[in-house]
Amino acid sequence: MAIMPSGYETSYNLLDVFSLPAILLVVLEEDPLIEPDLDMETTMAVLGPHLPALHGCILRGFARYQEEYPSVVRAEHDNRAAAACVYAHIATEVTATFEEVPQATMLDVRGLRVLNINDQVVIRFKKVDETGRSVSYPTMQARSFDRQLPLPNVPVAAVRLTVGYEPDLAFSEIVRVVVACPLGKGIYWCTQINSEENGSATWVDITPQRFPGTERFRRYGTGDA
């Protein structure tokens, strides 16, 4: 029996589900009583043991793009292509790194690869701007993710997070790695991950400094968005 995401009631065992036509498959009924707990401290505590690995995956994925592509190929990439390549490398790094971590699984949400940690947090990987927000135009699925809404295959109570990299203007290096908790079009909170010399990683809340208009973000949390 597959472990079902909490907060959903499904009509089918997932193993059976994959043998049926996709259109008929998963009937998800959202339980409005179950919502992710978006508290920053609680969420970062869940993420804490995994921060060095996540930080490393981001750095390695970015470095692979910078170092392993011939300059003639990179010169032909527009910004979207470059970000897509970096995303692919980061996703590969994450898959390999978390392969042996028991509480972590990679999920494929209609082509979007996300990391599920203990059904408590679900992480997607993105290029972000200086505000911690994703720079690409969001798909419907991404909007649902950002609104902390249910998505097929994603535990409903898990906090949807973006682990993002903010590149410099010329895309030559990573200025910072962030963990952002999106909420609608805004950010509920945002932390910066700092890698330490002893291999550990620390985080610091950068929400107030980066988002002086915090009221705007609170509105999303209170349903005013």
Next chain:
Amino acid sequence: MPDTFNADMLDLARGARGMTQAEVATAAGVTQALLSKIENRLVQPSREVAERLAEVLTFPVEFFYQEERAFGFPHYHHRKRSRLGAKSLARIHAAINIKRQHIAKLLRSFNGEVSKPIPMIDLDEKGISPAEAARMVREYWMLPRGPVADVTSTIEDAGGVVVLTDFGTSLLDGISFRSPGMPPMFIMNSEVPGDRFRFSLAHELGHMVMHSMPSEDDETMEEQADQFAAAFLMPAAEIKPHLIPTSIEKLGRVKPLWKVSIKALIRRAYDLKIITSDTYRRINVSYSKAGYSRGEPFPIARESPDIVTRMLEFHMKELQYSVSEIAKLLLLNEDELRRMYMPRKHLELVVSR
């Protein structure tokens, strides 16, 4: 050795060491009045005074008895010259002349014949633009499409002599000139970033190709040299696909391929009408705000001229010169010769003999 003290050489030696008349006079134990008269050819110094001057200026005394004349700045560099302070000007003037003398001496025994030398193109006569001249030069040298792999070796293969020197200022990247009986010379500031070095060298090549005669005003000649350099390094048809859509992020990826600065790529996008003047301004503001005016990401390694090294190797290997003999030939102290022209491997070569 001629027995006439050459005042031009004293001027060059002072410029090379960045010393004022007063400083040299004090250090040599002579009056500034005497030094001034020597430099103005009113008096000939005694051998003893000449030796003291040589010691202070760390040149062999023979340097001051050469029958050489000092060359001034080429006509197309007047505008650049006006930007420089007196000390920088003297230093660069010295560098140009001393390097020219060295190359002239080394070329006496070194065969520098080339099949396709640097051409001279009269824009007015042919009725063409600097960009078209650049295209003609690329075709004449049979350069492959796309980026120029190495501007320095391209020029050296055409018989040009590229020499590095520290100008002590960032206001001047390079100077090129032709002098009688000599190949075209490019004296380049060693302290500029690799991408700027390539553009400046291509700019100087433009002067060599288009400006053998002072037919235009300085500003026009400088603009023409810039246009030549841009077209030589970034031919329109080939660079265009890489400039669209224009953003600093995109150009950051283009830079390592074309080995030109992001700044030059922004300008090229504007000149080729890929972006409007408003966009051009906006991108330049972002560029400055990011601090790239002080140093761009994706640094390009500075190209290394090779021709002087080959000349020295020829003298040492084929003509059996020792370092000491080369120093004598070039009228340099050995230490300075090593610093100026000899990377480590040459020192080892000499030690093993």
